[in-house]
Amino acid sequence: MVDVTHGTRRGFPATRLSIVRELSSRDTASRREAFEVLVASYWKPVYTYLRLCRDASPSDAEDWTQGFFVHALERGDLDGYDPERARFRTWLRACLDGYVANERKKARRKKRGGDIRHVSLDFETAEGELRHREIPAGDDIEEAFHREWVRELLHASLEELRTSSLEAGRELEFGIFARYDLEGPEQESRPTYADVAEHFGVPTTKVVNVLHAMRRRLRALVLERVRTLSATDEEFRAEVAAIFDVGRV
Amino acid sequence: MTPLSDRTMAHLREVAALPAVVGERYEVIRELARGGMGVVYVARDRELDREVALKILREHTVSEDGSVRLLREARILARLTHPGIVPVHDVGRLADGQVYYAMKLVEGDRLGDYVRSRPGLRERLRIFERVCDAVAFAHAKGVVHRDLKPENVMVGAFGEVLVMDWGVAKLVDEAEIRNETSPERPPDFHEVDTKPAPANPRAPGQTRPGTVLGTPGYMAPEQAAGDAAGVDGRADVYALGVILRELAEGASEPVPRRLRAVADRALARDPDARYPDVPELAADVSRFLDGERVAAYREGPFDVLERWFQRYRAAVLLILAYLLARILIFLSAGT
Numbered sequence: 001m002v003d004v005t006h007g008t009r010r011g012f013p014a015t016r017l018s019i020v021r022e023l024s025s026r027d028t029a030s031r032r033e034a035f036e037v038l039v040a041s042y043w044k045p046v047y048t049y050l051r052l053c054r055d056a057s058p059s060d061a062e063d064w065t066q067g068f069f070v071h072a073l074e075r076g077d078l079d080g081y082d083p084e085r086a087r088f089r090t091w092l093r094a095c096l097d098g099y100v101a102n103e104r105k106k107a108r109r110k111k112r113g114g115d116i117r118h119v120s121l122d123f124e125t126a127e128g129e130l131r132h133r134e135i136p137a138g139d140d141i142e143e144a145f146h147r148e149w150v151r152e153l154l155h156a157s158l159e160e161l162r163t164s165s166l167e168a169g170r171e172l173e174f175g176i177f178a179r180y181d182l183e184g185p186e187q188e189s190r191p192t193y194a195d196v197a198e199h200f201g202v203p204t205t206k207v208v209n210v211l212h213a214m215r216r217r218l219r220a221l222v223l224e225r226v227r228t229l230s231a232t233d234e235e236f237r238a239e240v241a242a243i244f245d246v247g248r249v
Numbered sequence: 250m251t252p253l254s255d256r257t258m259a260h261l262r263e264v265a266a267l268p269a270v271v272g273e274r275y276e277v278i279r280e281l282a283r284g285g286m287g288v289v290y291v292a293r294d295r296e297l298d299r300e301v302a303l304k305i306l307r308e309h310t311v312s313e314d315g316s317v318r319l320l321r322e323a324r325i326l327a328r329l330t331h332p333g334i335v336p337v338h339d340v341g342r343l344a345d346g347q348v349y350y351a352m353k354l355v356e357g358d359r360l361g362d363y364v365r366s367r368p369g370l371r372e373r374l375r376i377f378e379r380v381c382d383a384v385a386f387a388h389a390k391g392v393v394h395r396d397l398k399p400e401n402v403m404v405g406a407f408g409e410v411l412v413m414d415w416g417v418a419k420l421v422d423e424a425e426i427r428n429e430t431s432p433e434r435p436p437d438f439h440e441v442d443t444k445p446a447p448a449n450p451r452a453p454g455q456t457r458p459g460t461v462l463g464t465p466g467y468m469a470p471e472q473a474a475g476d477a478a479g480v481d482g483r484a485d486v487y488a489l490g491v492i493l494r495e496l497a498e499g500a501s502e503p504v505p506r507r508l509r510a511v512a513d514r515a516l517a518r519d520p521d522a523r524y525p526d527v528p529e530l531a532a533d534v535s536r537f538l539d540g541e542r543v544a545a546y547r548e549g550p551f552d553v554l555e556r557w558f559q560r561y562r563a564a565v566l567l568i569l570a571y572l573l574a575r576i577l578i579f580l581s582a583g584t
Contacts, residue, residue, distance in 0.1 A: 181264060
């Protein structure tokens with residue numbers, strides 16, 4: 001059974017090697033591990049993309065998400081990726097569009113086979129998350145897929161940050177971070193450093209230092225994942241720029 | 250963990266990209282602007298308890314060469330103490346090794362935005378004169394800006410005019426700024442200065458021959474051709490000519506022929522046919538504003554009359570009104 005436990009360290013290799021390269025490895029174990037990471041990192045952006053941008057019903061989106069990855073694994077479609085021609089993410093989406101167009105043409109659903117059928121992808125949760133999401137009007141398709149990819153990347157990195165913080169006995173630190181950086185942006189009146197310090201009964205300087213440390217750690221975790229999901233250094237740098245260097249002029 | 254909303258996601262992307270300044274003298278407050286090379290943040294200087302602007306390299310430009318360029322820009326600014334050029338306060342490295350420099354925080358409008366609500370030609374030209382003053386001062390100090398455009402001119406809340414973004418400026422004597430010693434220079438940067446001279450005489454931060462730096466539409470022909478060595482202050486005269494033309498054409502009144510001639514001369518393709526320097530260009534604009542004859546335009550008798558009328562418009566109108574009144578009195582007395 002393929003383990004693609006979502007958003008945890010188990011689904012992510014400790015190595016910084018590019019899984020994109022490993023997808024075409026002759027070593028079956030490496031190839032399988034790379035594929036697991038690929039599915040763990042991309043299934044939700046793929047599902048969300050199909051639901052929001054390709055007007056797929058929940059059941060079609062489920063079938064196509066599973067089918068796409070099985071198809072890619074069985075036929076080795078992703079082996080043909082050429083870093084010279086496009087970013088991996090862009091190429092993956094192009095493959096997905098081709099697959100969906102083909103499925104629609106066939107106009108039938110098929111029970112898919114292979115190892116992946118045992119994989120528990122949490123479509124119910126993914127569908128629940130979409131309830132308050134609207135299709136962005138006039139949004140560029142590539143941009144929409146990128147945004148979902150970044151959302152999943154941040155979500156998985158945050159899960160890892162939370163797990164590692166709790167394991168290290170840093171509940172307070174993660175609590176401060178969550179209150180200011182995760183809950184704060186959702187509130188009408190965002191809390192100040194002083195508000196958070198008062199809530200946790202710590203000095204404001206501690207809040208400043210904790211936020212700094214947690215943000216650095218989050219950034220490092222995101223970079224680690226991006227490096228693993230990029231085929232080349234150039235692609236890595238371009239992806240990092242697209243995530244953190246967003247064009248606010 | 251609950252799913253990330255667009256708002257939280259945008260916040261995380263922003264805060265995770267903020268420079269690592271904790272424990273340093275500065276506290277980053279928010280992003281102010283970003284250009285091709287650096288991001289400018291509003292930051293609080295904890296020691297002097299004031300807000301400053303902090304310029305740091307953009308994510309994708311972080312490299313030794315990028316750091317040298319930023320440092321070079323800071324040093325250029327440091328030698329240009331002028332009311333029309335933003336002063337540098339400090340330069341150094343952050344905890345993560347990134348180079349930054351702190352400068353005076355100027356909040357205002359870019360020239361293009363500022364003049365949008367000010368259609369009067371005279372007011373626009375007065376601002377242009379002050380841009381010329383700052384650029385002329387830089388030229389006198391051996392610095393050619395090479396990227397003058399409305400976006401790089403800031404008009405502050407109190408009407409102060411500042412020429413910004415000296416990142417691609419050219420030094421007439423590059424070696425001088427690299428080798429000069431300054432007591433304020435932080436020890437971190439000594440490595441930059443003490444590096445052995447490379448086999449290629451181009452130092453980091455200098456422009457390779459054939460490299461085009463600047464903004465299309467504002468670059469002089471010789472600059473657009475990549476002739477880095479041949480570019481001098483007259484390239485800035487050309488860019489100022491473009492700005493002058495834009496300011497004049499965007500004004501509410503038609504562009505006078507004499508002013509158009511001033512812009513045309515600044516915009517000559519041949520550098521030798523332009524004003525030889527910025528003070529000459531500024532002087533012609535001042536002469537135009539004062540109703541005097543401009544060097545760029547050969548006047549006919551009608552032009553002289555028109556200029557005199559404009560210069561002494563109030564007096565002429567007063568005399569005409571007086572004469573008209575006398576005629577009316579004379580006519581009414583005769584009937």
